[in-house]
Amino acid sequence: MNPNSLPLRQHPKLAVILWSILLLILGGSCTTDVESGERRPSSPSVSPAPFDLSLTEIPVEQALEYFQDPVSQEKLSGIESITQSGWKYVHVISKFGPLGGSLTSGVYVVLKPGQTLSGYILLISTLNYPHNFMLLPTLDYRPIQITPDGSLRPFPRLRLEPGVWRAFRFSLTSPLPEGLHTLIITLIIEPDHFFALNPNPALFDPAENEAMGFRNDTIEFGLLTWVTSRFPQTVLDWPPQARSIPPDQTVLLTEAVLLKEKPAPGAPELFLNKDTARAGETITYYAKFGMGGKGVAKEEIPVRVLIFWDETLTQVDDLSVPTQWAAERKPIPLRISVPTNLTEGEHTLTVVAYPYPYYLRWWKDGREWHPNAGAFSLPMARLPVTIESPP
Structure with a gap:
């Protein structure tokens, strides 16, 4: 056995499948040749995105005012239902839109030039144990710094307790240029804990065992944003890159x-x-x-x-x-x-x-x-x- 490795426990990834279905219903650089591993020059940049993301925690009651629409209520009801059935996960619910304008939900938003993206995020942990999470934010697949408490940090930490809701208001510090953009905040469980070599999973601490099971799970806020002067009426109005x-x-x-x-x-x-x-x-x-x-x-x-x-x-x-x-x-x-x-x-x-x-x-x-x-x-x-x- 490789001394730098642990047996990979089977994890069904049902969280990704079920949550993706629920979401869809409701709501430097190189290129690698997979056969040979050879690398070719590519365009992605490794430099940070020239924007900051403001993230401010607010009372849950204040945030819930923006989640009273039927779609949001159906999402929250769905979370309650699967939680009662024994499902364990960290749920991310969001509303977003132009700063000062109407908010929507889903996986995309269309903004007019000059409008600033803003919104609200609810985090709901139904795991068995409290866990620390690292927020890894990217804009256009480049790291973007977050100001969670007035100070600028690249990857802030967040502790989630079982059954305790957390609410945040977010906004970019300036408008995005015209074109397609993708904002993603990936949550990585127990980022500062590195699992020790132990060939017997039964010997893990229960909280550590839970964290290890979710280390590669998708817990995220993801949003495709199109900044354009005209709103798309059909899918063919979207840029070819979005429907390639x-x-x-x-x-x-x-x-x-x-x-x-x-x-x-x-x-x-x-x-x-x-x-x-x-x-x-x-x-x-x-x-x-x-x-x-x-x-x-x-x-x-x-x-x-x-x-x-x-x-x-x-x-x-x-x-x-x-x-x-x-x-x-x-x-x-x-x-x-x-x-x-x-x-x-x-x-x-x-x-x-x-x-x-x-x-x-x-x-x-x-x-x-x-x-x-x-x-x-x-x-x-x-x-x-x-x-x-x-x-």
Whole structure:
């Protein structure tokens, strides 16, 4: 057994599937060739987005005033129903729109030029234990800093207690330029806890066991924003980038995991919980994607992968994942470069996948445009890497 790995416990990812269904009903840089791992120049930037996101906690009662519409009430009722059935999850409910204007819900918003995006977010944890979460915000797949309490922080922490609702008001600090934009806030559970090597899951502390089960789950706020002077009347009015793949040619990715090595046929997969490396080297890991539902779409799955060292974005990879590989959960080589400026000692590697960048995931109650594409982001790994001295 690899000493830097844990047995990967099977997790069904039903949270992603059920929540995606509920949401749809209601509401530097390189490109990697998956066969060879060869890298080609690409356009994504690793520099931070030139915006800040204001995030202010407010009383839940104050926020609930904006969630009295039928759609929001149906979402809240659905959460109550699945919670009573024993379902455990962290639910994210949102309303958004132009600052000072009417608010809506769903997965997209259209703004006029000069309007500033704003809204409200409810976080509802139905997990068994309290947990800390890291907020990883990106705008156009570049990190954006959050001002949660008047101070600027790249990845603030948040503690959620079971059954306790938290409410936040958010807004960008300035209007977005015309065009498509994607704002995503990914919540990563227990970001500062690194799981120890233990081949027997029964020996884990129950709270740690719960955290490990949700480490790669999608808990997020995701929003496609189109800033334009004319409101789209049909799906064909949207930019080609937002509808580049036919809805029936998309798939629901439910899993994205970073593996240390490609498992031998019939051998168990290994949970990557720590590693060692040297500054300046390139490590070949393996990215494994899994999909929900039956059937395999013809189109490949575009996935943008963001790689952070010590919470600084250092690498962006654009993958074209064959749907058959996702159906078979076949590992894909993913080369990660270790920055040359990392000092000896422990550093943190974070890897997050973003399927279908800038894609329109829903349109007009799903009657006109109802893709299978679900989550905006999929956490792949967060682990300590010890940087050793040169040989």
